[in-house]
Amino acid sequence: WAGKRIWLRFGAVNYRATVWVNGRKLTEWEGGHLPFAAEATSFLRVGEENTLAVKVNNLLDWTTIPPGRVVKPPGGEKPRLEQYFDFFHYAGIHRSVHLYATGPTCLHDITIRTRPMAGKVLVSWTLEHDGEEPYRRRVRILDHEEVVAEVETAENQGELAFGPYRLWGPGHPYLYRLRAELLDGAGRVLDSYTEDFGIRTVAVEGDRLLLNGEPVYLKGCCRHEDFHLVGRGLHLPLIQKDLNLLRWMGANSFRTSHYPYAEETMMLADRLGLLVIDECPAVGLNAWGAFPVFVPGRVDEKTLATHCRLMEALYRRDKNHPSVIAWSVANEPASEEEGAVEYFTKVVATMRSLDPTRPVTFVASAAAEQDRCGHLVDFISVNRYFGWYTEEGRLDLAAERLRADLRRWHERYGKPVMLTEFGADTVAGLHTLPPQMFSEEYQVEFLRTYARVLDELDFVVGEHVWNLADFMTNQSIRRVVGNRKGVFTRERQPKMAAHYLRERWTGQK
Numbered sequence: 001w002a003g004k005r006i007w008l009r010f011g012a013v014n015y016r017a018t019v020w021v022n023g024r025k026l027t028e029w030e031g032g033h034l035p036f037a038a039e040a041t042s043f044l045r046v047g048e049e050n051t052l053a054v055k056v057n058n059l060l061d062w063t064t065i066p067p068g069r070v071v072k073p074p075g076g077e078k079p080r081l082e083q084y085f086d087f088f089h090y091a092g093i094h095r096s097v098h099l100y101a102t103g104p105t106c107l108h109d110i111t112i113r114t115r116p117m118a119g120k121v122l123v124s125w126t127l128e129h130d131g132e133e134p135y136r137r138r139v140r141i142l143d144h145e146e147v148v149a150e151v152e153t154a155e156n157q158g159e160l161a162f163g164p165y166r167l168w169g170p171g172h173p174y175l176y177r178l179r180a181e182l183l184d185g186a187g188r189v190l191d192s193y194t195e196d197f198g199i200r201t202v203a204v205e206g207d208r209l210l211l212n213g214e215p216v217y218l219k220g221c222c223r224h225e226d227f228h229l230v231g232r233g234l235h236l237p238l239i240q241k242d243l244n245l246l247r248w249m250g251a252n253s254f255r256t257s258h259y260p261y262a263e264e265t266m267m268l269a270d271r272l273g274l275l276v277i278d279e280c281p282a283v284g285l286n287a288w289g290a291f292p293v294f295v296p297g298r299v300d301e302k303t304l305a306t307h308c309r310l311m312e313a314l315y316r317r318d319k320n321h322p323s324v325i326a327w328s329v330a331n332e333p334a335s336e337e338e339g340a341v342e343y344f345t346k347v348v349a350t351m352r353s354l355d356p357t358r359p360v361t362f363v364a365s366a367a368a369e370q371d372r373c374g375h376l377v378d379f380i381s382v383n384r385y386f387g388w389y390t391e392e393g394r395l396d397l398a399a400e401r402l403r404a405d406l407r408r409w410h411e412r413y414g415k416p417v418m419l420t421e422f423g424a425d426t427v428a429g430l431h432t433l434p435p436q437m438f439s440e441e442y443q444v445e446f447l448r449t450y451a452r453v454l455d456e457l458d459f460v461v462g463e464h465v466w467n468l469a470d471f472m473t474n475q476s477i478r479r480v481v482g483n484r485k486g487v488f489t490r491e492r493q494p495k496m497a498a499h500y501l502r503e504r505w506t507g508q509k
Contacts, residue, residue, distance in 0.1 A: 001046045004101035005131075009037035011095025011234065011262065013056055015064065020053040030306070031065065032058075032094070033259040033281050034313045040099075058091035063302040065310050066258075066284040067293075084284035085258060085331075086483060087224055088231070088472040095234040095262055105131030105182055105190045112178055112197045112320045113357060116212075120163030121199050123149070127156045127180055134182035134190055142177040142194075152183075167212050168198025168322040170252040173273030175322075196270060198322030204359050204378045207416050207459040211275070211325065218275060218462025219505050220251035221487065222421060225261060226471035228490050239265050241492055242468060243272055249487075249498060250505030255363075255420060255464055258283035258331045260314050269323035276323045277361070277381075277420075280311050282347075285333035286365065294339030304343060308350045315354045326358055327351050332365035332383060335373040348376045363420045368408035379461065380409050383421035387446055393437050395449045403453045406460065416461040422450050423466035423485035425478075428495050438480075440496040443487070447497055451504060465501065 010017065014032030018025065022045070027038035044050050059081060060068030068083040083089055109128040114121055125139055141149040141160055149160040166174040176199070181192040203210045210216065223242055225232045239262065246254060252275055256265075259281035269276050287293050311329060318324050329347050334340055344362065351360050359378035364371055374380055384405060387398030409417050426443040435441035447465065454460050470486035473479050482490065487497040503509050 001101055005039060006041045006044055006101050007037055008040050009035060009098045011035050013093050014058055014091055016057040018055045022051055031310045056091055058089060062298045063306060065282050065307045084286055086473050090232040094232050103190055105134055107180060107191050107193045110180055110193060110195050114199045116199055120161050121165045122159055122161050124159045125178060129182060135185040136183040138181040138183055140179045142179060165199055168200040169212055170273040173271055175270060195320055197320050200322050202325045202358055204416060209416055209461040218253040220246055220253040221465045221468035222255050222257040223468035224471040234262055236264060239268060243268055249502045255279055266318055266321045266323060270321055274323055275325050277326045277328050278318055278324045279328035280314055282307055282330035285330055292337055293334045294337045294343050304346060307347055311351055312354060327360050328363055330362040332363055335364055336366040336370040341372045344373045344376055368412050374413045379416040379418060380413055381418045381420040382409060388424045395445060399449050399453050406457055410459045417459055418462045420464050421466040425484040426495055427480060427484055428489050443497045444500045447500060
């Protein structure tokens with residue numbers, strides 16, 4: 001450690017964090033689910049005992065992403081946090097904390113973009129570093145341990161070409177490595193970093209979502225970072241378990257609903273060939289009719305600035321993952337409100353300026369005829385629960401409403417439509433004949449009904465069932481110890497629906 005620069009990095013702290021080292025304030029951060037780091041060299045005493053203190057505050061207001069508000073009931077009752085999202089608002093240090101050292105000159109960031117062409121691929125790279133100006137940069141591309149392209153330059157950005165090459169995708173998640181080194185005048189390595197990347201293209205053309213130039217249909221489940229033993233705490237075996245369960249069912253994708261997942265999840269998705277819609281933590285921008293959201297004093301310039309800052313942090317963390325094929329800038333915002341247009345025009349423009357290579361969407365809950373923002377995105381994403389929150393128990397009516405609703409979205413915007421959520425609460429072990437709500441039989445019939453409608457509509461590009469596994473929520477009259485829409489229990493045991501989805505998506509019973 002002596003003579004080195006020493007850094008502290010937090011994987012995620014929910015929601016605000018203030019960090020002290022040996023009684024001195026080191027840094028502060030606002031925004032759960034995303035990492036932050038700070039140099040602590042001058043705060044630490046090498047070879048002695050040091051004290052690290054972190055204050056965590058999970059209170060939300062209308063300037064935070066996600067938003068919320070503290071309500072003070074009349075009569076002197078204890079104030080309560082009112083949230084507009086349906087999952088438990090865990091506080092705390094959720095992911096790993098790392099103490100690490102670098103030399104005086106160190107790499108902070110690498111951006112990799114690929115452009116496949118006939119017979120070869122063009123790889124562009126950009127390095128960010130600080131400290132003394134390095135004499136040279138050496139960048140190598142490795143196929144396993146074989147160097148397939150290399151350059152030494154005085155510039156922080158450049159291009160390398162090589163071929164032949166292998167594409168990345170489901171079923172063939174082939175990864176290359178880019179190794180960047182900063183060199184001094186004698187050719188000694190000051191710092192180095194190796195980043196995995198894959199070669200693939202994503203595009204929206206007409207009514208199709210294209211991966212590597214071919215139509216792809218997204219099959220999978222949304223999930224939550226939630227487990228009965230650790231809440232939202234990082235649990236590496238659980239990440240492996242969940243993604244293996246998705247693959248067992250034949251899924252090829254998931255959405256990070258409703259916040260960025262752990263970096264380890266994204267790395268594993270790269271290796272397993274799972275496609276990811278990567279979502280910003282902007283869930284809850286909807287008061288569900290209680291009052292307007294997109295008005296001055298609630299969602300204002302500070303909220304917008306926080307939203308864009310967290311999208312930039314998400315982009316910088318996940319930009320090199322080939323598994324990330326689209327960005328979702330919000331879940332179920334009040335897109336029918338007039339003020340939403342100006343707000344999301346800026347949000348989407350910010351995301352496009354950061355990354356012009358991936359499609360952008362947001363997940364809508366409004367009706368197609370009331371929505372004001374669908375023209376801003378590349379494909380339409382909608383959540384629908386006909387047959388559960390409405391048309392309770394009437395799956396015949398649910399099918400009619402779903403079919404008409406999805407057609408209206410397509411007729412209005414002429415874009416592909418993705419059904420990003422649909423599901424029914426199900427108590428494991430509860431069986432009824434005929435199928436009734438909350439039974440395992442009803443969950444299967446619900447999913448089967450939706451599947452028939454989706455298979456009729458050639459402009460639908462995917463289906464994500466809500467949810468992979470049961471998860472904890474705040475207590476309410478419609479929640480039976482949490483949200484029970486999982487096709488697996490909270491302990492990851494299958495309900496009948498998991499076997500149905502495996503049969504639908506793989507043809508195996």
